[in-house]
Amino acid sequence: MSQAMLRVEGVGKSFPGVRALDGVDFDLRPGEVHVLVGENGAGKSTLIKMLSGAHQPDEGSILVDGAPTRITSASEAQRLGIATIYQEFNLVPELSVAENLMLGRPPRRWGLVDRKRMRREAEELLDRVGLDLDPARRTSTLGIAQMQLVEIAKALALDARVLIMDEPTAVLTTGEVDRLFALVDRLRDRGVGIVFITHHLEEIPRIGDRVTVMRDGRVVGGAPATAPEEELITMMVGRSISQQYPREAAEAGEPLLQVEGLTRAGAFEDVSFEVRAGEVVGVAGLVGAGRTEVARALFGADRYDSGRVLVRGRPLPAGDVHAAMESGLGLVPEDRKSQGLVLDADIAENLGIVTLGHGARAGFVNRKGRRDAADRVAGQLGVKMSGLGQRVRTLSGGNQQKVVIGKWLLAESSVLILDEPTRGIDVGAKVEIYQLINALTESGHAILMISSDLPEILGMSDRVLVMSRGRLAGELPAAEATQDSVMTLAVSGMEEAHV
Numbered sequence: 001m002s003q004a005m006l007r008v009e010g011v012g013k014s015f016p017g018v019r020a021l022d023g024v025d026f027d028l029r030p031g032e033v034h035v036l037v038g039e040n041g042a043g044k045s046t047l048i049k050m051l052s053g054a055h056q057p058d059e060g061s062i063l064v065d066g067a068p069t070r071i072t073s074a075s076e077a078q079r080l081g082i083a084t085i086y087q088e089f090n091l092v093p094e095l096s097v098a099e100n101l102m103l104g105r106p107p108r109r110w111g112l113v114d115r116k117r118m119r120r121e122a123e124e125l126l127d128r129v130g131l132d133l134d135p136a137r138r139t140s141t142l143g144i145a146q147m148q149l150v151e152i153a154k155a156l157a158l159d160a161r162v163l164i165m166d167e168p169t170a171v172l173t174t175g176e177v178d179r180l181f182a183l184v185d186r187l188r189d190r191g192v193g194i195v196f197i198t199h200h201l202e203e204i205p206r207i208g209d210r211v212t213v214m215r216d217g218r219v220v221g222g223a224p225a226t227a228p229e230e231e232l233i234t235m236m237v238g239r240s241i242s243q244q245y246p247r248e249a250a251e252a253g254e255p256l257l258q259v260e261g262l263t264r265a266g267a268f269e270d271v272s273f274e275v276r277a278g279e280v281v282g283v284a285g286l287v288g289a290g291r292t293e294v295a296r297a298l299f300g301a302d303r304y305d306s307g308r309v310l311v312r313g314r315p316l317p318a319g320d321v322h323a324a325m326e327s328g329l330g331l332v333p334e335d336r337k338s339q340g341l342v343l344d345a346d347i348a349e350n351l352g353i354v355t356l357g358h359g360a361r362a363g364f365v366n367r368k369g370r371r372d373a374a375d376r377v378a379g380q381l382g383v384k385m386s387g388l389g390q391r392v393r394t395l396s397g398g399n400q401q402k403v404v405i406g407k408w409l410l411a412e413s414s415v416l417i418l419d420e421p422t423r424g425i426d427v428g429a430k431v432e433i434y435q436l437i438n439a440l441t442e443s444g445h446a447i448l449m450i451s452s453d454l455p456e457i458l459g460m461s462d463r464v465l466v467m468s469r470g471r472l473a474g475e476l477p478a479a480e481a482t483q484d485s486v487m488t489l490a491v492s493g494m495e496e497a498h499v
């Protein structure tokens, strides 16, 4: 067994009100993929930020090639050959892809930036990660998977020996995950040591060599990547989960949401469906099938060309979010960072944002009532926080997500559209969210759930709508929805597109 290239010993780190890391030991050998898992807020991101120079440990030590080392800045980490791809990317959106790849060290000739060489080197790097695009393109125009590959290309440019990836697959489609894994395999073969954080436990045996489990700032166990999933879940959440998808279908009542012939040229066409009280209707499809676009349009956040949306039988004015919310429609958006949260406000304020107006009494806002309600929802969702006054920016990724969901739960919308509701959420908290979905439908709410997580769609939907290239390709009752039947519909009409 080769010696660890990177070793963390007894590392601790506190933030105001939180012991984020406590006596953590961790190591990484050349040519291995070491997977790091744990509940939201367990300390995974904090641990890797110690290795990338973003945080300093309060106690304990970091050893690089056996020698105690202080990693005091990102450039120091870079010099040591450690590259990190964060949960939030680090690319500069206004710059070109080539400029991002050569950030801070463009090739020069006679003192000037050598544009031609920069372009050639960028092309080579993009080629190594299998990305076929013009290096002169503005980075802001790229899709998420492309940005991620650019980040990896950047790490390759620095000749990183250690590559750290924080939930790289959270935003990728199945095909993109396959490509990422092929790339990771190649890097591993070249001796790069890789730390890989994920909430998708099924990825562990596919990509990992061994796995370390964290809980509440501590390492609670380690296992080979082939360990049974249940064993890892029990270590992660401290109990076993008997049922990952606890859906109990409720009786379907009157239609609460009706969508008729919704069309926007170039995005979606003739989309019609309804969601009844008590139902969970899942929306499956490949990324780019138009699911988010339809959701945003029917909620009034984007325009549409023709068609109608009715809530409780009453037509909604197009493009009017306020009218939609007043009629009882709610949307938990896919892109929470830009649409769901005010990062510099605290949890209480974020939870209150959509409920402003409700709970107002004789012109005064009922602060106590609002606070109690916020407390209750944060508790139900198990938001890991030091208190409702914690700034959302300092919450872990998954806990930020729970706050967005909580916000809409507090708004008590009768029809709730959830766009990728459990992205980045740990296994235990997922089950909590599913139970909340059950409780909502039992009390007569209707749920439209867009998800790229097929097991989640199959496990939680009473009916499944499948979209393909902007059209509704079909509808399946829960009993007929299987991985195969859904995927067949999802790729229908795509043959001519060679996808």
Ligand SMILES: Nc1ncnc2c1ncn2[C@@H]1O[C@H](COP(=O)(O)OP(=O)(O)OP(=O)(O)O)[C@@H](O)[C@H]1O
Pocket (backbone or CB within 6 Å): 015, 016, 018, 019, 020, 038, 039, 040, 041, 042, 043, 044, 045, 046, 047, 384, 385, 394, 395, 396, 397, 398, 399, 424
């Ligand atoms: N800058 C900060 N200020 C205050 N608290 C922080 C800060 N950064 C992290 N924390 C807290 O430290 C704890 C660990 O957070 P961390 O981001 O490491 O979790 P994680 O395991 O990556 O979770 P997730 O799966 O949700 O991404 C959390 O309670 C978080 O709120």
Ligand SMILES: [Mg+2]
Pocket (backbone or CB within 6 Å): 044, 045, 046, 087, 166, 396, 397, 398
């Ligand atoms: Mg994290």
